[in-house]
Amino acid sequence: MVKVLISDRMSPRAVSIFHDRGIEVDERYDLDPAELSAAISEYDGVAVRSSTKLMADILAKSDRLKVIG
Numbered sequence: 001m002v003k004v005l006i007s008d009r010m011s012p013r014a015v016s017i018f019h020d021r022g023i024e025v026d027e028r029y030d031l032d033p034a035e036l037s038a039a040i041s042e043y044d045g046v047a048v049r050s051s052t053k054l055m056a057d058i059l060a061k062s063d064r065l066k067v068i069g
Contacts, residue, residue, distance in 0.1 A: 003042065007031055008049035018047075037061050045069065 003024045006015065018025045023045075030051075031039065037058045040046065045067040048054065054068060 002044045004045040004047055005039065005043040006047045007036065007052040008047075010047065010049065014047070033058060040065065 001022070001024050003026070004018055006018075006025055006027045007029065009029055015025055015027065026043070028039065033053075033055070036052070036054075038061075040058060040062045041064060043062070044064055046052075046054065046065065047069050059065065
């Protein structure tokens with residue numbers, strides 16, 4: 001199953017769009033860079049807004065990540 005991390009607060013409708021498509025969602029807000037770096041390898045995608053900064057060193061931690069939105 002595809003698994004997405006939502007790391008910034010989004011509308012409930014946005015979350016339901018993922019669920020409607022059979023995508024497993026974890027909503028984990030306010031992760032510091034170390035926490036995000038440790039968690040990112042568990043996900044196929046990451047949904048962000050403006051709070052989460054995905055720097056190159058964080059992205060390098062995941063060979064599973066396919067999409068950032």
